[in-house]
Amino acid sequence: MASPSWPALVLVVLVLNTGVATGVQANTSTEEGALLDVRVFSLECLENVSCEPTQPPHLIEYFSADWCEPCVQVGEQLSNVSGDEAVVLQHHSSPQDATYLPDSKIKYDQDFRLLFYPSIVVDGKHLLTGSRQALDLSNVMENETPTWSGLESLRVENSTLVWNDTNTGIVSVWMLAPTAHQTSGKIHPAVAYKHMAVNATEGSLALNEEQIRENSSFVVLLEQPGRRNLTVASLAPTGLVDVSDGQEVATTPISTMFDRDFALVVGMVLVLSLAPAFVIHRELMTGSREQKVSMNDEEE
Numbered sequence: 001m002a003s004p005s006w007p008a009l010v011l012v013v014l015v016l017n018t019g020v021a022t023g024v025q026a027n028t029s030t031e032e033g034a035l036l037d038v039r040v041f042s043l044e045c046l047e048n049v050s051c052e053p054t055q056p057p058h059l060i061e062y063f064s065a066d067w068c069e070p071c072v073q074v075g076e077q078l079s080n081v082s083g084d085e086a087v088v089l090q091h092h093s094s095p096q097d098a099t100y101l102p103d104s105k106i107k108y109d110q111d112f113r114l115l116f117y118p119s120i121v122v123d124g125k126h127l128l129t130g131s132r133q134a135l136d137l138s139n140v141m142e143n144e145t146p147t148w149s150g151l152e153s154l155r156v157e158n159s160t161l162v163w164n165d166t167n168t169g170i171v172s173v174w175m176l177a178p179t180a181h182q183t184s185g186k187i188h189p190a191v192a193y194k195h196m197a198v199n200a201t202e203g204s205l206a207l208n209e210e211q212i213r214e215n216s217s218f219v220v221l222l223e224q225p226g227r228r229n230l231t232v233a234s235l236a237p238t239g240l241v242d243v244s245d246g247q248e249v250a251t252t253p254i255s256t257m258f259d260r261d262f263a264l265v266v267g268m269v270l271v272l273s274l275a276p277a278f279v280i281h282r283e284l285m286t287g288s289r290e291q292k293v294s295m296n297d298e299e300e
Helices: 006-028 070-078 102-111 133-143 254-299
Strands: 034-042 059-064 087-092 119-122 126-128 155-157 160-162 170-180 187-199 204-206 217-224
Touching: 059 070, 059 102, 070 087, 070 133, 087 102, 087 170, 102 187, 119 133, 126 133
Parallel strands: 059 087, 087 187
Antiparallel strands: 034 217, 059 119, 119 126, 155 160, 160 204, 170 187, 170 217
16 A cells, blocks of 8 residues: 655645635625714704704713623713713623613624723724723823714704715614613613614614603714724723623733634644544554564564
């Protein structure tokens, strides 16, 4: 029996490993998203015959959880932000919360790719985490002047949002309402409880008043869908946190973890790919020894 061709076997292994690397790269390549415009209005606006939402100076998206102790202090500091400075959109993206909103988790996981509670995203661009995030917020808003556009024609007519249908992207509406903390009972001023979205080319979106809670407010976003490349604006950012159960884990850099895990996967593929060759080689060697012993016995 002929011995296996080792160069060919090595070539096969290289092809397998190249395929794994290519697959990982393909899965991580996505289009970049962006926040294009923001408008806000209150529940009273729906009661008027015609109402034009206003544009806030800044949008603060606050990702928190009721089991998260640091979120208490950050939430209190954000409650001091006035409507003249920014609109605060609080997301409960943790499934452990009674007020959990799945659409907020999608934004947390897929759009912003966050790892920390609490986290603040300012104007869809700047990420704040760590113990100083609420303090750093003032500096970010003072040094940032967003240039939003696209929803200048947005208006409310008979519980329907209407805008210029020549816009591109996605128009989404986040409905917010005062919500009690599930353990302390303290009221969060504006937690997202419902989300609706359509292509901007639709030109309108009807709001179901039966689904609207008392004292609701509304944040309307025009966005280019895709993952965001956030800039870290915190002077003391948080280390890596496992958000599945709220417990802190080792603060290993994400890039290091990826390189280590990827090397482990490639190594396992390499070992598994070579295993059949080792088995064949062992069988050949065993067969050769048995054949040699048999020939020696015949000669004797």
